[in-house]
Amino acid sequence: MTREAATVRWLHLSDFHVGKDDYATRKMFDYILAHVRKRKSEGFIPDLLFITGDLANKGLAIEYDTFWLEFISPLQDEIGNSISERTFVVPGNHDIDRTKHPAFNQEEIAKPESHYLDPSDEGAGLRGDMLIPRFRGYLDSDCTPVKGAFTKPEGAYAQCLTIHGQEVGIVGINTAWLCKDEKDERKLTPGKPLLEKALDTIKSAKLRIVLGHHPVDWFIPTQQKSIKSLLGKSHVLYLHGHLHDAWAEPSYGGGQSYLAIQTGAGFQAREGEPWRNGLVWGEAGLHAGEIKLQPWRWIPEQQDWTLATDAFHEHHRQGEWWHYSLPSDQPTKVNYATAAPVAQPPKGWSVFKPEDLATHCQSLDEGAALRYFDGAVPDWNTALSTSIPRRRIVVNLVDRFQHADTADKPIVTLLLAAGCEGKTTALLQAAYAIVEKKNDWRILQRRDESQSLVYDEILPVLDKNYNWLLLLDEADHAAGELQTLLKRLPQSLHGRVHALLACRDTDWLASGADNLNWSATADFHKERLIGLDLPDAQAIVQSWQAYGDTCLGNLAKIPEVERAAILERQAKDEVSTRSGAFFGALLSVRSGSDLHNHARLLLDRLGQRKIPSGGTLRDALAYIATMHAEGLEFLSRPVLAQALGCPLEKLHREVLVPLGQEAAATTTSSFIFTRHWRIAETMVSVLEKEFGEDIGARYVELSQAAIDYSNISHIPAPENLKQWRFEISNHFLAQNRHELAFHIAEAVLDREPTNSLTRTHVANLYRRAKKPDEAIRVFREIKTLVEGNRAFYYEWGVTEGECSHDVENVMLAAYSLADQSSQRRIDNVQAQKSLTGLGVPFGALYDAYRDPAFRDARMAVVVLGQTLRLDATSKGYFEKHAKEATAQGARKPELKQAVPMLQAGIVAAERIGLDVRIGELLPKAEEMAFDGLNELTLNFVNSPKK
Incomplete structure (x- = not known):
């Protein structure tokens, strides 16, 4: 990459814990040195080298000897560029000899009236008696140009350097002064007076960098605002480590901005363990006012360094670098006093308390029960009802979370099943069982599968006073976003945020979610829901029997002792058909002989219910059923909304939810279906025979809606646009339903007459149907040359040839x-x-x-x-x-x-x-x-x- 004169570059390392595992640590030294050598060969030579704490594991002299002699010295030789003169280090919590003054009092030292952290002779004396001895190994081994700075009255270092003609200020603070044990969070401080003095020293610098070990939210709450204000008013880059993963976050304080940059751990675990070792490269373009960051991670499986593409927010990514604005003196208006104490969940998400959900644990009335047994999409009210049995899979899911209260990392459990296997009911029942009677738990549920999981929107909702269970059905497209969230959790939420997911097995595999490195972020498990065993069948039949013959349907004619066995056997038979063995079995044994009448009554009722476009829910179901019945399983929300003339933002609430409640339709994160393909086929038959529907027209309207939607410039085209252009008409041509195939293809061409691929496809359909004259007509309708499409003219020529032209x-x-x-x-x-x-x-x-x-x-x-x-x-x-x-x-x-x-x-x-x-x-x-x-x-x- 090219480099401007006013560009300052650095390498940011942290958290080596030398002494924790001698062999593995030394191997990581080798890997880092090789990586730096490669970057240098590519022209990236850092001007500054930063190490932000936890050099050693127990603060012992022998650990520092290893660190400086076997790693830093070779690293400086590898970089060259007189980097030893611009190497800066600060201590971390592992750089303390905890045998020294173990009973010191954190609260006493941190009191406002205490002078321990003053930049004065008195402060230096107090620190020298109580705090400095704990850092003796670190201080004695320091080989940087600022050695001894932490023992002086200033209690920090502040250096101004001229790099490429630009003044750069470096401040090093000790955020570990008050570190004592594993419960240090929100009990630490670098000393606000010490930081203020150091920042004043570098105020003339154009680029100001502060090095610390801990993130700011680990500081004493009463001091966080004043420290943030100092960082914001000085517009610093605050580089730190401690949390063992890379992250960057534009922050503010005192109405001004600063940028917090966190790097991964240089060494935290051996290969094969779930944690990843990493580092961050950075550069500041001072003329451009821009910061560029590049996080790297060692991947043992590949034995190589790779970009940690999930480390920083994708919004800031441009190619292989993440770009941020250089903090400036443009004010950021923040009103701390009126900030809401608890953020509201984003659109499509809801928070539930265990005690609120408990109110649903009662029996259903017959109407609600019948709708559910007929296939209505379950909600909390139905799933938690005592009328609905708990299948054995629910116990398996709950068991995965039995130690969630004491977990040290997220537990993520995924329920996989084919469509219409009952996974949503099991998901809701298991979620409640996990948090039941636990007032310190909350459930955050995504209620609209089309909504994304956006880290910046979800994290503020996760109140640190509670444990959280994230609940996501149809989780395939949210999997990567969930991983990002779990990696970005602050220390206060570690082990307190868990997730229960469900997804169609085919969607999970197709999305690539199964290939994500789940073990690196969570205690991850899969549970599969397949078919129906006899105990579950017995429980289901008993729940039907509680409502009499109406709910039993056809089974009412069967002896009671045989009913469960028939249901189990039907479920096994359904496996050989299309997906949905569980619901297909329920449908067959209860309504198989009367499905046509059931569909007619439902369609008649839906025809009375208006939607925002002026049409009815029957129109919506007609579109859904026509697609599902033909196995064309790619009807998306935007296309359905376009066909209905319904605003997309109203589709979920006004169309999909009511259809779900009527046991008519269901959704995944991407597509919409009827509750079962057998229902879809019956619906189409009833629509044609009893409601006089032109079903073919529905395919035409949907295909044109897909093209129309893609032509709205400010909305992305459907991902499956090729299927709408080509697959539907090909499907009907293969079934010898030629006229319908032509009608659909011509309708699409009418919407995009200048698309040469579409025109070629339409002509090809006619040629394959032995109608070359029609194919020639399609080609000869063009008015101007089609540019850049050789295949268009080849296909046209072949078509002319078939007519002996x-x-x-x-x-x-x-x-x-x-x-x-x-x-x-x-x-x-x-x-x-x-x-x-x-x-x-x-x-x-x-x-x-x-x-x-x-x-x-x-x-x-x-x-x-x-x-x-x-x-x-x-x-x-x-x-x-x-x-x-x-x-x-x-x-x-x-x-x-x-x-x-x-x-x-x-x-x-x-x-x-x-x-x-x-x-x-x-x-x-x-x-x-x-x-x-x-x-x-x-x-x-x-x-x-x-």
């Missing part, structure tokens, strides 16, 4: 080869297609006119094509062309003669006569250039043969 075939296929067709040079794949396609019309034209130019052009096609890397089909075509051209008297030319012979054949074809519309679009035959084709074939001839 051999001249048009030659001209179009030739144009697909020509330089004018695209700014990109022709490649091997398109060249072999177009050349094989040209052989047929040249042969036909020779048979019709006996002009040797056509025969020779066909042989030229063979010579050019056989230089390429061919697939079996193309190879067979060229052999056929060669055989027939030879029989007609053609001689095989040299490669250099082939292109001129090809051009002569094209010119001869044009002289015969060409459709006027095509002639107006294409350049004249003699104007077509084939330099790209010529170069391609020469490259293949001259390339080494394998």
